[in-house]
Amino acid sequence: MYITISPQKxxxxxxxxxxxxVDYLEKENTDRLPEAQEYFFNQTQEKITRDKxxxxxxxxxxxxxTTEPRYYSLTINPSQKELQHIKNDPEKLKVYTREVMKDYAASFNREINGRPVQVSDIKYYAKMEFSRTYKERxxxxxxxxxxxxxxxxxxxxxxxxxRGEITGHPHNIRKEILALQKEAPHKIEGKLIDEGTPKQGNQTHLHLIVSRKDQSNTVSLSPGSKYKASEVSLHGKIVKRGFDRDRFFEKAEKTFDQQFNYKRNFVExxxxxxxxLQSPQKYYSxxxxxxxxxxxxxMGILNTGVSKIPDARIRFAVKQFQKAIELGLKSSSIGY
Structure with a gap:
């Protein structure tokens, strides 16, 4: 499970x-009939419109x-392995999203009217998408x-x-094009992958728009806080502040595992x-x-990139992992 939190630009x-x-998130609805369109939802409501x-x-x-974000964007990105486990069921992902937002609320070190932040305090709208395209990066x-x-x-x-604008041999040019197409490393059904090419397999994921202010429009709840948990004096009162991202990401992961009885491998x-990221050597060990x-x-997960380590690091990790296994086998420290 790969979850991101980004502030409004x-x-x-x-x-x-x-x-x-919002209009960007409506892109998959462009060519759909009204009855087939995907609406926004939140903790208690379905079929929420763009305008609302x-x-x-x-x-x-x-x-x-004006220098503060008015909302935050969250993405919930299950791996293909996780999607396969739940049979790519949209309803299960909706239920999971609502549980994740409980984890989100619980990760704030804040109080509202003397009690911890609850999911009912969070104003958010979620949208499910079913496809992805390759990006420049x-x-x-x-x-x-x-x-x-x-x-x-x-x-x-x-x-x-x-067109006769220049001289040349069309046959030779076509031959060179075919050679390059054959040599290129990444293809889908024989066609070269380029920016905008649809990705294969299950690509279901969710985008969430989360208001910076709570439901009452009085309390600011920022997941971008640099503090995990601290207290500050504000207008003569001690106020708690902070958001624990580590706690949120870990809890959201455990929520999926418990909810769907998913056996998560170490590298996931x-x-x-x-x-x-902190110590590759310790990771391999x-x-x-x-x-x-x-x-x-x-090893199989690393090869498919499900671990969500950046691409260049995946390739390096796999090579180092293979070397480590070979050395371990030679020294009889591990076995199959």
């Missing part, structure tokens, strides 16, 4: 309204400065880029030859990803100490 180049973001989301989020910004697009660029140049040259765990079956599963 602010500044002269960005709208203060949530409307642009914009009105509620834009109208819930009391006393916020994706490994497949980056590694295919030299081939796609050269092919585009050759196709342009071929058109000029056919949030704490494992943190360990890798922990993998090598896994039971044989779990170690084999870990």
């Amino acid at each position: 602010i500044g002269p180049a960005f709208s203060s309204s949530v409307a642009d973001f 989301v914009i009105k509620e989020i834009d109208g819930n910004t009391a006393k916020l400065k 994706d490994k497949e697009v980056r590694e295919n880029a030299p081939f796609n660029n050269k092919i585009a140049q050759l196709k342009n040259e071929l058109r000029k030859v056919q 765990q949030y704490n494992a990803r943190k360990t890798y 922990m993998i090598l100490k896994l039971p044989t079956n779990e170690r084999k599963v870990a």
Whole structure:
């Protein structure tokens, strides 16, 4: 499970309204009939319209400065392995999302009217999406880029030859294009992956728009706080503040596992990803100490990128992992 939290983009180049973001999230509805469209939902309601989301989020910004985000964007990104486990069931993901928002509320070190923050205090709207496309930053697009660029140049040259604008041999140009297409590393059904190419497999994920202010429009709840838990004097009163991201990510992961009886491998765990970023050597060591079956599963997950370690690091991790296993086998420290 990979969850992100991002603040609203602010500044002269960005709208203060949530409307642009809402319209972006409506993109999958463009070619659907009304009865097939996907609506927003929240903790207690279904089929919430675009207009209501914009009105509620834009109208819930009391006393916020122009330099402060008015809302936060959360994404809930189950891996294909997790989606397969729940049979890619949208209703199960809705139930899970509502449980995640309970975890979100509980991760605030704040009180409202003398009690901890509850999910009923959070104003949010969630939207489920079922497809993804490759982006410019994706490994497949980056590694295919030299081939796609050269092919585009050759196709342009071929058109000029056919129009008689330049001299050349169309057969040779086509032959060179075919060679590049064959050599390119990443393809789907024979076609080169490029920016905008749809990704294969189950790609169901969720976007959430979460208001910075609580339901009453009086309390500011920022998951972007740099404090996990602290207290500060405000107008002569001691006020708690902070949001514990580690607690939130860990709890959301455990919620999925408990709710769906999911057996999470070490490399799928949030704490494992943190360990890798802090100490790759310790990470590899922990993998090598896994039971044989779990170690084999870990290797397969690393190869498919389910662990959500950045692409370049996945490749490096797999190579290091393979070397470590080979060394361990030679020294008889591990076995299959």
